[in-house]
Amino acid sequence: MAGIRSYNRRVLVTGGAGFLGSHLCERLLARGDEVVCVDNYFTGARANIAHLLGNPRFEAIRHDVTFPLYVEVDEIYNLACPASPIHYQHDPVQTTKTSVHGAINMLGLAKRLNARILQASTSEVYGDPVVHPQPEEYWGNVNPIGPRSCYDEGKRCAETLFFDYHRQHRVQIKVMRIFNTYGPRMHPNDGRVVSNFIMQALRGEPITVYGDGAQTRSFCYVDDLIDGMMRLMDSDPGVTGPINIGNPGEFTMLELAERVIALTGSHSAIEHRLLPQDDPRQRRPDITKAKTLLGWEPAVPLHEGLARTIDDFRHRFFA
Numbered sequence: 644m645a646g647i648r649s650y651n652r653r654v655l656v657t658g659g660a661g662f663l664g665s666h667l668c669e670r671l672l673a674r675g676d677e678v679v680c681v682d683n684y685f686t687g688a689r690a691n692i693a694h695l696l697g698n699p700r701f702e703a704i705r706h707d708v709t710f711p712l713y714v715e716v717d718e719i720y721n722l723a724c725p726a727s728p729i730h731y732q733h734d735p736v737q738t739t740k741t742s743v744h745g746a747i748n749m750l751g752l753a754k755r756l757n758a759r760i761l762q763a764s765t766s767e768v769y770g771d772p773v774v775h776p777q778p779e780e781y782w783g784n785v786n787p788i789g790p791r792s793c794y795d796e797g798k799r800c801a802e803t804l805f806f807d808y809h810r811q812h813r814v815q816i817k818v819m820r821i822f823n824t825y826g827p828r829m830h831p832n833d834g835r836v837v838s839n840f841i842m843q844a845l846r847g848e849p850i851t852v853y854g855d856g857a858q859t860r861s862f863c864y865v866d867d868l869i870d871g872m873m874r875l876m877d878s879d880p881g882v883t884g885p886i887n888i889g890n891p892g893e894f895t896m897l898e899l900a901e902r903v904i905a906l907t908g909s910h911s912a913i914e915h916r917l918l919p920q921d922d923p924r925q926r927r928p929d930i931t932k933a934k935t936l937l938g939w940e941p942a943v944p945l946h947e948g949l950a951r952t953i954d955d956f957r958h959r960f961f962a
């Protein structure tokens with residue numbers, strides 16, 4: 644269970660102007676923390692944090708985490724990294740550098756400051772899993788030389804670094820494996836399935852489903868995800884993770900397309916396309932650890948989260 648902590652801390656959020664980071668900054672400020680948001684705005688946007696800039700407890704710094712950073716904080720959430728295939732494949736070398744050098748720089752900072760540090764890792768460390776659903780003990784099935792490897796292997800190496808800093812330097816680490824998350828402020832053109840389907844439905848364009856659409860994914864609403872992230876950071880020091888945070892509810896891509904069409908009231912048709920290389924057939928988190936160690940489980944059902952996300956997309960792009 645989450646341990647007792649004093650609030651009003653100074654918290655560093657790398658990638659704080661991104662989709663998840665901006666929600667995290669908002670939640671930390673809401674509970675009284677001071678937030679230092681660091682971002683190079685590669686995939687994030689100032690618009691995501693514009694509403695926070697007037698808050699005297701919020702500070703935004705333009706910085707690339709592949710370079711060292713010197714700030715004084717009590718806790719570090721390391722989220723900086725492009726997260727969607729379109730973005731992380733745009734400059735794969737920089738993606739690996741962001742994960743690996745970024746982790747080294749942030750872990751070095753945590754070591755110097757004796758600060759707790761949380762890593763936003765990913766279900767992609769499981770690759771194309773042969774174990775289903777995936778418990779944290781599963782080592783994964785990852786292609787080390789494919790187009791997705793810069794992200795998958797970068798995140799795996801970052802996990803290695805976290806555990807080595809923990810064993811070698813006693814840094815207090817928290818490693819969180821995030822499964823597909825969706826919600827307001829998702830990037831509209833990142834090629835991720837939820838944003839793709841919503842944009843296509845709202846434009847009245849055909850909804851593109853890869854392969855036969857029978858591949859499954861689980862989708863966690865952003866508020867649930869951030870709740871799990873903060874609980875993990877606040878958990879007892881012995882809880883290092885890795886811990887899966889995601890929604891185990893499984894849906895096929897075809898089901899998701901149909902739900903989006905129904906909720907938007909769109910007349911879009913469904914169109915099938917070739918399955919991309921290394922696209923996993925199914926992925927679903929085993930969240931037993933999150934339930935027992937953090938008392939966490941997702942609360943927002945897919946139809947409700949989708950409705951809120953569609954609302955946000957309508958306001959941002961179709962108002």
Ligand SMILES: NC(=O)c1ccc[n+]([C@@H]2O[C@H](COP(=O)([O-])OP(=O)(O)OC[C@H]3O[C@@H](n4cnc5c(N)ncnc54)[C@H](O)[C@@H]3O)[C@@H](O)[C@H]2O)c1
Nearest residue numbers: 658660661662663683684685686687707708723724821824
């Ligand atoms: N959204 C998901 O479903 C999901 C799933 C698994 C893991 N994650 C992880 O969570 C984190 C946040 O993901 P997101 O969905 O918010 O993506 P995002 O692209 O919206 O946010 C990433 C942020 O990091 C910033 N960034 C990228 N490279 C940087 C660098 N070198 N220096 C400083 N800032 C940099 C970007 O500008 C952006 O603001 C990522 O580490 C991602 O790998 C997300």
